[in-house]
Amino acid sequence: METGSVALYIHIPFCRSRCTYCAFNTYAGREALIPAYGEALCTEIRAAPSAPAHTVYFGGGTPSMLPPDTLARILRCLREHFPLSPDVEVTLEANPGTVDPAYLRAARGLGVNRLSLGVQSVHPDELRLLGRRHTWEDAVGAVRAARAAGLENVNLDLIYGLPGQALSDWQETLEAALSLAPDHLSLYALTLEEGTPLQERVARGELPPPDDDAAAEMYEWAEARLAQAGYLHYELSNWARSERHLCRHNLTYWYNELYLGLGAGASSWWGGRRWTNARHPEEYIRRLAAGRSVAEEVEEIPLRLEMGETMMMGLRLVEGVSDARFRARFGVGLAEAFGAELARLVGQGLLEWDGRTARLTPRGRLLGNWVFREFV
Template identity: 40%
Template sequence: MQIFPKEEIIPGGQENSRAEFLAACPEGKRPGLYLHIPFCGSKCRYCNFFSVTGKQKIPAFLTSLYQEVLLQRRVFDSFDTLYIGGGTPSILTPLQLADLLSHLRQNFEFTEDAEVTLEVNPADIDVSFLEQIRLLGINRLNIGSQSFEDKILDFLGRRHSSNQALQAIMAARQAGFDNFGIDLIYGIPGQNRHSWKMTLEQVLSLKIPHLSCYQLTVEPDTPLGKACAQGLFKMPDNDELFEFFMETSEFLEDAGYCHYEVSNFALGACRISRHNSKYWQHIPYLGLGPAAHSFDGKKRWENVRSLDSYLLRLSRGERPVENCEILTEDELQLETLFLGFRTKAGIDLKSFSEKFGFDLWTKKKHALEPLLAAGHLKITAGRLQPTRTGMALADSLALL
């Protein structure tokens, strides 16, 4: 089967080819599909993701999304992951989700074992909702818990309570989901390492299959960022954040979790997020919806960060692409290092050499040896891997 018809043009006006696609997607590494659902019941104080509040424009958005599906259905051949994120995708009804998945299956090919993830807010879901969406083929959940402390949830501006977060986890199990994860945030003003450890102990008691632990980032244009700039609270310093990270990693790994990416932990390889792993492994993906990003192995493009512009462009039959860039070899190398050093697997030196035409160890030995000596990196079975301290410093390791 030909993946791209002859002379097919992708966003940005650059021609693509089957050969380029196969080079970017080696055997066993199919692309992933991401959908951005830009609606929320309310806006969290820390959130910098693109979203709008209210449900009024959901029908118009879905109509436009289906039009984008038609325009993009030949970019990639088939997918083995689908991630529906946002925003708050659980704001959609089971009927709307059923219609959405039907459109996707009519226009895209998915492997039989495809991982299909839906992000959910604990305030939106109950057992009945989850049972209905599981019957649609959604087989993985990501629950936006963020904390089990009400005072922390209030500070973050979340619209659910700690009890609702716990109820959501129990509802997921009752509905038959054995593959799900929760998000938690640390480094929050008023949160100390003792209370954070109590949260992690609660995670262990609940036997959560997958856990994402994110350090709070205060973005300037968010309500939290503005409050911080006014001196209304003080963020933890870098040394304290480093201790949060190190203690979290050690505690969860001692409990049997695999710390497979800077912010992510899984109870066994079968619970690793297959979709998100594509981003860290530089595997191509297609993003649909406003502000969604796509990557084909060499080119990256981004949709407009405006719901109204997104609706208008698609009503005219236009792709809603705002920016497109072709990455240079140097940029691809840097991204490969940057993303690889965020993961426990690290960089496969042989694969890196085959992809970029030079031996990383030979060329960067002068920079790598001090990092190995300091205990930030190690070499195991031909892989250059970050240690726990290396993962804490992952962003700087790539600047070899």
């Protein structure tokens, strides 16, 4: 897609409190670090390789905890260092309850043109189970405030497959979300991450484990409902109101193209190497203040692995992986690179392969991880 251009990811590792299912690199009660963290980000930005960029994505954590002046400072540093394309997509992740109309107007004025809201559920008991601090009414307020601020690209994140969740509960959440006319929807099946409070409650037998069959039923129902509502299903977990609303930032990952991750724990893929930054914000700030590198876990990616990862990521897209595109990038076609794997997966009913495009079958979409393992 955007040849020679990178996607920029900025990690903001702060949250008001930890949700019960969360294993992201984020910290509660560390707001006092935010000003120093903003400065450290600018230091890292100035030392990064410079390349034209087509997206900026503030992810977290809770990026909407950044005061507008810190957000402005980081965006200024980015614009000074990276030639941003005139139509750059700038996403801010936010939690309902952390944004008000004035904040969103300020963010819009600074160039944010896409808002991603972690809404998760319409049900108060589910929000409590997940340890979310906000209510559904907060989510409604945040969407209204976003529209009033002129944000024309609003994503809602929802979670399904919760312990004890009935199909009808999920249907109510998705219907409520649709009533807000979002431009984009990301639907995630709950995964129990080791060491999280939710996983521990399930392990102690206080809650039933998530039921894979029930989650598959919820996914299939959502697919049909969103098709009926006119949404474009373009990636396993993602739907857009139109082509214009596809998430260009995440498409860069799914095409396995170049990205630079800035901030604590952020990962980059650039120059044949992948690396991840020091995870803890204090360590990240300390190293940058001392003029030291924050890159850790640097890994050379051999061509064969890059090909496999291109398959693994590309098959997440409903359009699948194009033979022509693969050949243009690697100089070999899919059949030469992965003939045996393709044949095996077609035989198992998980993949369609017509010599031009490889894509998951509906059954393959439910067993994606099984398919991806074949390539890496």
